[in-house]
Amino acid sequence: MVSVLGLLEAKETEAREVIERLREEADRVLAELGEAEGRLERLVIAREMVGEVLNGPAVPAREAAVEDAVPAGVMVVPRRxxxxxxxxxxxxxxxxxxxxxxxxxxxxxxxxxxxxxxxxxxxxxxxxxxxxxxxxxxxxxxxxxxxxxxxxxxxxxxxxxxxx
Missing domain, CATH: 1.10.10 (Arc Repressor Mutant, subunit A)
Known part of the structure; x- marks a missing residue:
């Protein structure tokens, strides 16, 4: 016969494994998000530089470029x-x-x-x-x-x- 405590311990172990797996997945997603934000920031800078080279210093300020570059629904917090x-x-x-x-x-x-x-x-x-x-x-x-x-x-x- 299986004990209640044994069943509970097994369920607890399963829950801990699920939590660990989800934490690893969250870490992976956060790392991907960081890479995507960095990529976006580099693209904005590249666009500014190309615009500056082609048009001279009349290119919109960095602040406007970042606001324009943010896709709808995404809250990008650039590095200060x-x-x-x-x-x-x-x-x-x-x-x-x-x-x-x-x-x-x-x-x-x-x-x-x-x-x-x-x-x-x-x-x-x-x-x-x-x-x-x-x-x-x-x-x-x-x-x-x-x-x-x-x-x-x-x-x-x-x-x-x-x-x-």
């Missing part, structure tokens, strides 16, 4: 570099940056407070979504997470509205 304004970010990320700029003087903003400031309901799923956005801004150099869970804008990445 010198001279790149937060206006290149998708609108929702610009809103996150504006809240971070406003809260920078108070030592940073927690994901829960950021979620509320964006007008979203403070439930775990919404908070995690906003935390993910903030972490993506950190990974791309737009924001800093000096204390775990507390986000501030990176030096020099102030939004135009906050700078005024």
């Amino acid at each position: 570099r010198e001279g790149l304004s937060p206006r290149v970010l998708p609108e929702e990320y610009q809103r996150v940056m504006a809240v971070l700029d406003a809260g920078a003087g108070g030592g940073g903003v927690r994901a829960r407070d950021l979620t509320v400031a964006l007008g979203r309901e403070a439930v775990p799923s919404k908070i995690e979504c906003v935390r993910s956005m903030a972490k993506r801004l950190v990974a791309r150099g737009w924001a800093v997470e000096e204390t775990p869970g507390v986000f501030t804008p990176a030096v020099g990445s102030v939004t135009p509205a906050a700078a005024a």
